[in-house]
Amino acid sequence: MTEPYYVDKKFRSHWSARIRDPTPRHFFPVAQPAVPMTRERAPIPEPVEVPKRERMNGPPPGADVKFNIRDRYNDWRGYIAGDGSCYNNVGDVIGYIEGDDAGSVTEDFLGTINADNQVSNALDDVVARLDPGRVTIHTVPDDDLWAEIDNSGCVKAGEDVSYCGQFEGFTFHDMKIITLYLVLIDPNMLNPEG
Secondary structure, X not given: OOOOOOOOOOOXXXXXXXXXXXXXXXXXXXXXOOOOOOOOOOOOOOOOOOOOOOOOOOOOOOOOEEEEEEOOOOOEEEEEEOOOEEEEOOOOEEEEEEOOEEEOOOOOEEXXXXXXXXXXXXXXXXXXXEEOOOOEXXXXXXXXXXXXXOOXXXXXXXXXXXXXXXXXXXXXXXXXXXXXXXXXXXXHHHOOOO
16 A cells, blocks of 8 residues: 655655745736826905895885785795785795796796696606695695695794794685795795794
8 A cells, every 4th residue: 555645755845934025916907096186276256235124014005915924923025916926025026936837037937736636846846745635735645744735824943833924914815826935935934943
């Protein structure tokens, strides 16, 4: 019987205590660290001074007012005219409501409310739903309570149902107009933080 070849030889492995090269070897090329480019910066333009406009305490005399709008502190926020023009408290037009459609200042289409009381934006995405029985506005698709309106036109919003303002001259026949205003024209009115 012949002995295996390793019996007469000492065990030799490939391990060695000597470190050949302390830098790790990468199999893939590694990019050099990025050096930010320097470029000349344009001088910062001087700010344009915008004249401060006086806030009004009510609609101008002779205005065709359908709704006066009050904010959470009962200060005058603006009004909705009989022709559907929406004005803020400095007299600027902030949007238009005509029938079941809402438009921006530049007369771009913002959205509509359909016969099922669903508010769609300009991209035809349903963003809110009006419940005419309880006079509440819900978000879609979460169905969270966004705002509720009582019979005097007071608007309450947020998780703690905080007072957000009032529509003076509110009737239940005008719920769609108020919903379009709150959802598409002036959604900041429903901000519970102020």
